[in-house]
Amino acid sequence: MRVAIAEDLVLLRQSIARLLTQNGMEVVAETGDAAGLIDAVVAHRPDLVIADVRMPPTFTDEGAKAALLLRDRFPAIAVVMLSHIVEPALAMRLAADRPARFGYLLKDRVLDLDDFVAVVRRVAAGGTAVDRQVIDHYLVGSGLSPREREVLGLLAQGLSNLAIARSLVVSERTVDSHLASIFVKIGLPQDADHNRRVRAALLWLRGTGASTDVPPGGGNLPSQA
Incomplete structure (x- = not known):
């Protein structure tokens, strides 16, 4: 599985990349903003994207908007969104008519690394995982x-x-x-x-x-x- 990661916190981004690599996935791109994510997907065509909902420059919904664009342009791509807060409206917009290959996780509730890897694999395989909160x-x-x-x-x-x-x-x-x-x-x-x-x-x-x-x-x- 080929993965692109968009997260402005360098330590978290690199930690996710390391975890996925250790579990047999190929991280083809790492970026800290939404524009970089879009460029990375166009250039590398990954199977799955992991992206923060809020990224530079305004830290509002740049990541979500990028995910919407990518899901529209590349229907087969799987997307796992990460967020610090519960934003049901955003989750609704992102899942829309295609809940398959979609995940929405709260960062502070990812308490088990094996569970996170399992969610990534499940979403990539066509499943859906939205945080219970x-x-x-x-x-x-x-x-x-x-x-x-x-x-x-x-x-x-x-x-x-x-x-x-x-x-x-x-x-x-x-x-x-x-x-x-x-x-x-x-x-x-x-x-x-x-x-x-x-x-x-x-x-x-x-x-x-x-x-x-x-x-x-x-x-x-x-x-x-």
Whole structure:
């Protein structure tokens, strides 16, 4: 896997590059600003981009804007955004109609390096991983039960049904039951022709669910069952 990194903090940028290299990935470019990221992607065509949401010169949303441009210009590219703060609106804009190959992580909640590497690989393989705090911002008052919110939050981190079951110490059948209830509440009927996990992500992130219980905001998930 070939990766480009955009992060204005040199120490963090180099640490990420070192970690990915140690795990068998090729870092083809490192830059400290959004313009440099765009140039790097055009020049090297990486498989995945890791970028800070806020970068020079204004430290507002330069990284996010660059990611939007790159996802539009290079649809196959995977993107993992890093942020210091919870910005659900930005996550929604970035995921838009394509939650696949997208990740949004809070820097201070990346507590395990192996987990970070796993997220990078999952996003590169077509999955989605949005930090649970971003999802939780919208889940209160959603009409989902506390356990359903918990299941959706874990789903948002990219966990499979089996992994969710293990995390909650319940059976996989129980997780299936919770997901069935969640899909009904957000207006996703049984449909063999579409992946409801991905569609649920779209509805949460775009705030366009058919159910009036769905708040503006969302979740995410990989395309795997």
